Amino acid sequence: MTYQSSNGAMALAKPLSSSHDCTAKFDIGLARHPLLTATDQVSLLREIDISGSASVGTLMAVLGQGHADPVGAILAMLEADLVSVDLPTGILDEHARIARIQPLAADDDTSPDDDPEPHAPQPIPSPSDPQDPEDGAAAELPVRIQRLEAADLVPDVLVGAASARRGFASLEELQRPGVYILLSHQNAYVGMGVNVGRRVASGSQPISDVDSIITITEKGGGLSEDDAQVLERIIHTRVSAAREVRLVNSTPNGASVTPQRYAALNAMAALACESIARNGYLFLDLSPRMVLAGPRAETGQLAPPRPFNAAPDQEVMEVSFGENLSALSARHSETEWLLLRGSDIRLEPVASANASASYHRAALLHSGIIELAPDGRSYVLARDILFGSPSAALHFVLGSKGQGRGGWKPIDPDGGYDPNTERLIAA
Template sequence: MSALGKSVRLFLADGTPGGLVTAEIMNWTGHVIAAPRSDLGTLLKRPETSRTGVYVLLGDDPDAPGGTLAYVGEGDDVGKRIAAHHRQEGSGGKDFWDRVVVLTSKDANLTKAHARYLESRFIAVAAEAKRSSLVNGTAPPTLPLPEADRSDMEFFVEQAKIVLPVLGVNLLRSTRLSAQAAAPAVHASPAGAGASPVFTLTVTGVDANAQEVDGEFVVRQGSLARPAWSGVSLSYEKLRQQLETDGSLVLTSDGKHREFAQDVVFASPSAAAAIVLGRSANGRTEWKVDGTQVTYAAWQESLVEAVTAEGEA
């Protein structure tokens, strides 16, 4: 059974993709606005920013090329809180961010307690997802809410997980499978259940598992890679050095392998294979469906062939 679709409505307020953008999901009372820091004046003029809600400040991580720093906050008037962060660092502001996302409610029914609950949950989910480095000094405890309110706020979080990646914000995006997609079949479609079968890469000095989840290729925690890079110098070597530096790829106690300390998302199967093997590699042929000799490329081809066969039937 394929997953139910979602209708996300985006509006480019100034007609440019790099400017202020609003986002809504059909049948959800939440409202999302994203804007670059250079458009902060325009953002603060909008009525949504005077409401109770949560916000996320985003910027480049200088310690992890390609990485993101993030700060999650809340307020009765989110605009005032964001304006305070716009001050210079020495005046109580924050310098790192260059983009902000504001999440409020169209029906203005979010209370201070709701916002504090959402702030706590966003921080917890972001910490688990490990997509960004959080600069929040502390993680506030999740406030106790009435059962109905808690259910509504958890629904808010789930919708935020959907809409934020559409805006290019992966802060809350998990590499883990939902229970529904936890055991996909060999020919499961990534577009259907949201995940592929498990792929393995097992050669001398390597024993790695990976899965394509929601369109991303994820090498699983506990996978073993070769202890050092041995190929020619490429951009993948720099990526490997970064993963070793940030603790994602650690040396085992016997020094014979590098182990993935957490799930790591890669741009492609070839990038993942290169990091695991310590050299350039064609991930489309190196990764194979667990327990078979079916390569990643052959698996993809089988999905297209299956659709073609259905159309001809």
């Protein structure tokens, strides 16, 4: 239950202090009341703005034990129509939530918190219709000259000390999807947020002794939530591969993405990492070329090279799907399953597949680990890769859930296969 100020709200205050007989008044941006100084008001609103609302207990802590009546000060803001209160239990206690009252629709001024949704990317002029910067009219190019499309995602990288953490929430350019890196002396946490400034300021991540905070957004606000999830996984992979710090969180899920969008996001990540390295925060042990190129695949994904005419030591399994498509696999260790080079991979995952199936296709196609088959009916794996289970390998191959490990069948239960067949060795 959410309430704005009312006579009933002030009635709650009457037993607390006789000074509440003075009605709170709002004048030139300031609620005037004996229990609420100008500093009190600004401090309370700042705490509320960090995450959009704050509990009564949190606001009492902001005012401190030296305040004559912290709850009375909060109620004075309610009486002045600066904030509203949500009473989940029907009573005012330390768990009640205080939030700003939204401005009227007629108001022209808006703050960054009024519109937390990501800004739509600005339209890019078509290569065939370039804009003349002088007068805005379409500029004609000479015959047989065309303008090629270039990368349209430009990173905006901010770095701050841990002591400035709350300040990230107030920056307008961070009221949009983005990625952040929290750095301590030996550890790092890579995350994302739809409103990355508020996400950083929340301080709920499982990492202690943070020294530096890095945020990565797109200058034009051109990232969607899915884009930010893909960028988060790309950055996480790059930090993991650099091996300069220990990542305290596991690999993010990513999101469904086309190969073209993955390439654009990877190029944006490369520029962001180059800026981070140039300023001495991460990737210091890598050459500038490697900082830009990034790892070919996620850590632990590529299997050791295998001679083209050598079969795996373990029993080889097969799955057939589609129209004469098949894939081969074998156990690599107690915790790893090997998907063999030459295996077919379905072009498009089904809608119900995990986002990682689409993400992996885009990432591996970008690095050349999978290639389009000559007949265009599937992708073909160019190198053995590792999965944590046979079901995970099958999910990647089929781009769908449901078959589990049972989809893999021995090539010949009697062991009568020819170890030199092209299908077995996946040459």
